[in-house]
Amino acid sequence: MSGKPQKLGVIAGNGALPGLVVEAAQKQGYDVCVFGISDAYDLSLEIDHKIYPQRLGQTLRTIKKNKCKEVVIVGGVTRPNLFRFIPDFGTMKFVARVALEAKKNGIGDDTVLSILVSIFEENGITIRATKDIIEDIMAPAGVLTKSKPSNKNDIDIKRGRIVTDTIGDLDIGQCCVVCRGQVLAVEGPEGTDEMLKRVAQLSQAMRGSVTKREGVLVKLPKTNQDRRIDMPTLGLTTIENASLAGLAGIAFAGEETQLIDADACIKLADELGMFLKGLKP
């Protein structure tokens, strides 16, 4: 009854997560085919095919030729300029749909990604979530660290949830930093780490410091985010950057946030005297 191993395509954006998915899938016995997104995937990752965001038709054909009926799209991708592409036929359909949506409502990443997912599905390719492959990647609800949020931190978390939900509804970003009730930064397309670096550059009078931590990073999935291909993700780098911004800790959506290398993250946060708290819905 062993038969041929099941095929799984991994479409790899940047960061370490694609490599972890490949490893976990292979351990589970999948026959993995890795598609590296040009200009994005980590060069230490061994790929089978390079794919180009502006060549969606070609990408779909490559995936089909490799008989991957299931794919995981994992890792970050800087949103390419959809309107400057020289699109192939597959991409043209995609661009046309995005442009139509943009005319109505303006576009954010969610719109682009949800159209992309439908195009995959219309081509008979199922999108699998990272957590289906790496089963312990989701951080639970509750405080994971020795350090716990103080009352002041809880007030900041409360305000940060309101702000993050609102900017999520508007498809702007998925996190913000609040310190003593004041919103110090809202994430845009620059991403969480660049946002945290910005906070670190603000006047010390407005924020905490490594020796006297104040303020929180609150990171939550956006309302219309496709949870299969775009989950909030935390890892060592974000904890380091939050530390340099003088923050007391990080609050995230419990059960809805990928914590890469959880043990190392918790150990680092403990060493830095920071908290990691998974929020309940």
Next chain:
Amino acid sequence: MSGKPQKLGVIAGNGALPGLVVEAAQKQGYDVCVFGISDAYDLSLEIDHKIYPQRLGQTLRTIKKNKCKEVVIVGGVTRPNLFRFIPDFGTMKFVARVALEAKKNGIGDDTVLSILVSIFEENGITIRATKDIIEDIMAPAGVLTKSKPSNKNDIDIKRGRIVTDTIGDLDIGQCCVVCRGQVLAVEGPEGTDEMLKRVAQLSQAMRGSVTKREGVLVKLPKTNQDRRIDMPTLGLTTIENASLAGLAGIAFAGEETQLIDADACIKLADELGMFLKGLKP
């Protein structure tokens, strides 16, 4: 009937605007007394007294001693760390009220400023708006430049208004940048110019350029902003920074935005091929 000239206190934060207010007030025959906010006011400004944000009681006494029943608070101030002050008695009351409000709702600049205004008023000091002194400082509604917003720019402006209104309601900031429907940045306490510099650092694929302008800066007063002491302000520097970020133009609230040196601003925008558009409510 000439009598003694009326006294006017000018509390000066940073930038060129305080100097313009002093000049305009003197032309109108006011006896002007200038209070420079320590670490903020422009050193080229001749001041009568230096005042310290952490010494509000002393500041109120100085203003009263100088018999200024009316003051203009003008120019930018980086919000000091209210919780690290060694406050004098006047400031203690202020800090206590801010802390109380922070416990309930968290604080932003609006809360701090509105409490500050009430404390001045309780001390018999009337706050006058900059526009009462410099009468032609408010930019009108309508397009002021040769360049007009394209249909694409209008879509970005529409989305930018929704985003700016929302972040204004949350007391986060008063402007954002939208390009091809995507929100590229939301203003926090770093201010408009730093936000624009951030946009200029984003990948060219996401934004316009000096040679092919795309995207808009939308700047609107926050919902609860005290229009007497905290009006959205535009000047040459912001136009220059918007240009470097590759933007097509700037949309602002007509009749509710201070345009410093309007003629020079319009001339510069025309030279750069950018639009300035005052929005109707």
